[in-house]
Amino acid sequence: MTIIISIGMNHETAPVEMRERLSAEPDHTVRALAFMRELSCISEGFFLSTCNRVEALVVTEDGDRAKKSIISIMSRLGNIPESRFTSNLYVFEGDEAIRHIFRVSSSLDSMVVGEPQILGQIKSAYAEAARHKISGVIINRMMHRAFHVAKRVRTETAVSEAAVSISYAAVELAKKIFHVLDEKKVLLLGAGEMAELAARHLLSNGVGSMVVANRTFERAVEVAEKFRARPVSFEELVAQLEEVDIVVASTASRECVIRYDMVKSCLRKRRNRPLFFIDIAVPRDVESEVNNLDNVYVYDIDDLKGIIHMNMAQRRQEAVKAERIVQEEVVKFHKWLKTLAVVPTIVSLREKAECIVQSEMKKTGSILAELTPQQKERVEVLTRSVAEKILSDPISFLKRKADRPSLNSYLDAAKKLFSLDRE
């Protein structure tokens, strides 16, 4: 009996140190696939390794043996004794394995639900498996269905729509205010990991230019070099406020760096162009009253977290819809798998018919020889179509019964009726 098995670990079941050991080397996937090919118990295979998950998907006749060999492959890859990681593994069989790969591809099993990278990673892992000729009928079809499910989830639900990181949320807001970020100028005030991340996102979204200010000018120069920005001194701050459109503030200052009167006095010179403060410093860098000024928008870290919180909730809600889509597709795939059991019988039915056609044609060969080539062809077509018409009902009957428990008795009956076993 052919079964599909999925074994692996993800960000939930295994600590990062363990996942690292298994996915550290880029050639791990290739090696894993090579190991799988050598094993007689595995008829088809697929190996996925990303920073958040390592898993194998196999089609096998002998489930227990396949499971054991996959675990030993993983242990060899990561150089970890089997006993140390078996408790971190999840094992899915049959429909559960199908559901699992569909959920992974549509990013429902990701650390950040809805993140888009995983689909690309699965696609390249599948390309690798196909290149090593270890994927077969079932895995091929399953992967294509997985891509299809991912597409459906993306277009039919909003699971990957709203921003779920601080810097993305900030960029989204900036776009809602300025429409496009080209020709906009950013002031990076102070530096920190999160501020730099936000700056990087803004730049990759087309921000025109950037200036960096810091209490110590040397540090400003240092940061500015990273972003090909222009360093300015802290004393120029007020002058810069007249120029820039977006301020990313993250200084370690105890007091507010940007005060109400500072911003207010520059508005007229700015001709009321909108000004957007992204304040990710704790304690805050921008006085909260600044938000009351016309055309000035201040978002501090809590506001941004609030947005993310809301977006997360929205994604979770959408994930419910997505799970329904996955379930639908699992049922469809299950149906298709069942029809596979009928395939050998159908093939031998067709072969038998073809055999009969051939031998009967041979018997009447002498009479047929008198006909013109066109007439001969007509007769051949006629015989074949008679044979096909006779078989068409039994074949579609068998296909219909493919997902019934009584299938085997129907297959038996068909084999006996057409005496297919004798050859």
Place this chain on the structure above:
Amino acid sequence: MFWFYMALALELLATGGFIVYLIKQENRIFRYAYRILVAGFICLTIMFGCRYYALGAPPVLGLKSALSFFSWSMIGAYLVLQVKFKLRVLGSFIAPFSAFLLLISSTLHGLTGPVGPKFKSLWLACHIGTAFMGNGLFAITFLVAIMYLILEHSIKKKKLGSFYNRLPSLATLDAINHYTLMYGFVFLTFGMITGSIYAQLSVGTYWQWDPKEIWSFITWLCYAALIHQRLTVGWRGRRAALMSIFCFVILIFTFLGASFWLGGYHSFDNLGVRKGF
């Protein structure tokens, strides 16, 4: 009349479509609603064309036809903007408004019978055409200002509700506000100039302190002030939006109020709508 009711039905249908689009955000629905809106616009155009031909004068002499012409010019302005800005959600605001005007128009009785020879003037046609195009554009300025205030409020108060996702960016809304304001002002100015030329030709004086003339001038001054503030001081965003809403209220007052309550030769009564209203 057939074309009028046809247009009314289509506009109402388009309104429904645009509202569903606003909620569901599906492009397919927008495409249908947009096509229906265009079809309604064509019906209205045919209606006005036929009436112009039959009357021999611009068919915008009563309140009924004035309202439907207002609706027509608004949709016309929107269709032009849609090509330029591709701003789908604007339709969800325009369609209900113009359908509403048409609906009111349908309950009124129109002008019947022949019109006096003094109305058969090309200057009058120019006056009405440009003035209404200005009104249509200002109506869009007004609607965009409302959209701006809704979005600005949700960003300022950090309550990113359902409107936040559906409206375009603040910068886009402000740009459309600016654009429609400028063109609207040009049309309004032309409307007033051609109006006074027509007055000179038909009654012999450019300006006769008629209430509607005075109020139109006040409207013009308000819009001129807004444009002045935008161009010199750089007024934009919230304040400009509020001001353009205020200006539009004055405009509506001029359009309806000055005609109804203040009398004068511009009033719809004196144009012969009395019968049956």
